[in-house]
Amino acid sequence: MNTSENQIISVVFPLLLDEVYSYKVPSEWNEIELGCRVAVPLRNKTEVGFVIEISSSPGGYSGRLKQVISLIDNRSPFSNKMLKFLRWMSEYYLSPLGLVMKAALPAGMGVKKSKRVILIDKDAMKGKRFSEVMELIYKKLLRKESYSFAHLKNFIGSEGFDPAMEALLKAGAIKVEISYSGYEALSPDRSGKGDFQMEEILLTRAQAKVYSPIHESLSGSKPEGFLLHGVTGSGKTEIYLRGARETLSNGGDVLILVPEIALTPQIAERFGQYFGDNVSVLHSAQTESARRKSWERIKRGESNVVVGTRSSIFAPLENLKLLIVDEEQEPSYKQTEPDPRYSARDAAVMRAKIEGATLLLGSATPSLESMYNAKKGRYKYIRLSERYGKAATPTLHLINSEAEKIKGGFSKAIISSLLKTKIAERLSSGEQIVLLQNRRGYSPLIRCKECGHAEECPDCNVTFTYHAATNAMNCHYCGKRTAVPYKCPECGNRDLLFQGIGTQRVEKELSKLFPKVRVQRMDMDTTSSKNS
Structure with a gap:
């Protein structure tokens, strides 16, 4: 304008x-x-x-x-x-x-701010008293009338620099110019869009049936929203890929949201197998330089497929026609700190509406609100109930932990007798086992048996987690570490309970039950350091 x-x-x-x-x-x-x-x-x-x-x-x-x-x-x-x-x-x-x-x-x-010091009156200091620092600045500027503020301060030194600058400014000898720079227009490059060869994505009969209404939405004038309820292993990704292929063929852009940063490489690699350099990744773990380069590629139109976490809802796609939210039920789509606090899943619904894009929410376990919206007709509900290919549905066992404790079947209330048997069977067959535990450390809670007091981080108001490897209590929010108390600070009782189960405790118990087997623990404590 x-x-x-x-x-x-x-x-x-x-x-x-x-x-x-x-x-x-x-x-x-x-x-x-x-x-x-x-x-x-x-x-x-x-x-x-x-x-x-x-x-x-x-x-x-x-x-x-x-x-x-x-x-x-x-x-x-x-x-x-x-x-x-x-x-x-x-x-x-x-x-x-x-x-x-x-x-x-x-x-x-971000905004780049630069300051320059400029000599505007060579005679302004005639007959006036100079401090030593003022004289150094003045003589430097007489040689060359303009220097960057940072260069001049680095050359002169910090001591006495600011008062000397103030005096020169007040005398009218110099001025300080501040300039700003930011976003520069990027030349759009969408010339190759839709021209590249894309491999055909074959669907099973069940997948093709589910995809049919999505195809109608992508090819029609009134884009719709869909809730794709597909069991684990049913091939939801093939549906995503087919939709992306059709969107790109029609000259549109595609945005795929995933709940965790760890998922972006594998999803991006899968899409990259079909769409090559058209795929860009956006997430908060990228360096500032990498994130800006990805953003600029998208803005120029060099990337028409974006894979990223919740912050990717802001991806600058100019012609968004398909917006996919994978594992839409995940709470990690909610931004709680810092402002703005938002749900990327819910925001995706509105962005799709504003952009005139087809919305596809995918999940093996849809959220209650999405199921409700589908029931009310706000989304079209589509169901994939068959696993892809010949993959068999795994057998699930629900263990009554209280009954196991009564029978004495639990080993330290961690490993049930059935789990112990199943592990032994797999080991005897030369196979490997992965056990998932959602808490790191040894015990998430240290509580006094007498008064019930639990040690909390004074800064975060959350309970400390006991780490056996360091024999210390850690706060998993701010990283604060403190020694384990030998008695309750409230009542003086020495009988403290180490409650809850962390990965260190599971590792210790497995090593006792299977002493000849190598047990490897994989969590933030063992994988965050270099060469871990």
Whole structure:
């Protein structure tokens, strides 16, 4: 949108502020777009905000408006549809719009701020007293009239630098110019889209039946939402791949959300086998540089398939036509810290609606709310009840732990007699076993047998977990470590109970039951270090 004299912009900030602020646009500016970042004065400071409205009137404000200091982005990093989606997120999740807009940009696309010191009056200090540091700065600037602030401070040294700069500024000898840079328009490159050869994805009869309504949605003018309820191993990924293939063939983009960072490589690899370099990955564990490069590839249209975790809901796909949420029931789709707090699964529903995209929620165990929405007709319910190929459904055993304890069948209340038998059978056949336990450490709780007091982290208000390997109590939230008490700090009782089961305890018990077998524990404690 072209600007002219007397133009007013409304700005929001990536801060815990709900207010919208108005500023005058410099008359020499030629163009500014909604979503661009600007540097503006706010409460005696310079802050970076987002432009959300451009007008010729400040609304009901009658006071004197401050002027924008600098335009940071030469083009808006957000499409009109993305801006509409971000506004919805702000309103629906009661989060300041500025924070939502900041979350939609990769961390590597921050604002670059540079300061330069410029000599503006060589004679301003004539007849005046110099401090030693002032003289060094002044003589340096006489050789070359402009230096970066960082270079000058590094050359002169920190001691006395700031007071000397203040004195030179006050005398009118120098000035400090601050400049900002951010997003630069990327040349779109969608020329090869749809031209590459894509391998045919064959479906079984059951899969083809399930895919039929999805095909109608992708090829029709009214995209719909689907809840794909498929048992484990039924081939939901083949449905995703077939939908992606059809979408790309029609010139659309595809977004696949997965609940965990650990799942992105295998899903991306699977899609990459069919769609090659068209696939990009986005998640918070990437370096800032890698995340920005992925974002820019997507923005340019070089990647038309994006695989990522919840933050990928903001992927800048320009022509999104298929949005897949795999394992939609997972709680990890919910962002709890920091703001904005949102559910990527629920946000996906709205983004698909805004973009005019087909929505596909997939799960072997759908959430109650999704099942309810399907029952109410908000989604079309499709069911895959057969496992893919000749894969057999595993036999499940439900163990009554209380009954086992009474019979004495549990080994330290950890390994049931049936599990012990099954492990022995597999070992005798030369096979391997994987046991899953959802808590690390030895015991998640140390409790006093007398008064029931449990040791908690003073900073996080959660119970410490006992780690036998280090004989210490750890907080799994902040990492705080402390010694194990020899008596209860509340009542002085020395009889402490180590309650609950962690991976270290399971490892110890397995080593006792099967002393000749190598037991390997794999959790954050054993895999987080280099070369682990």
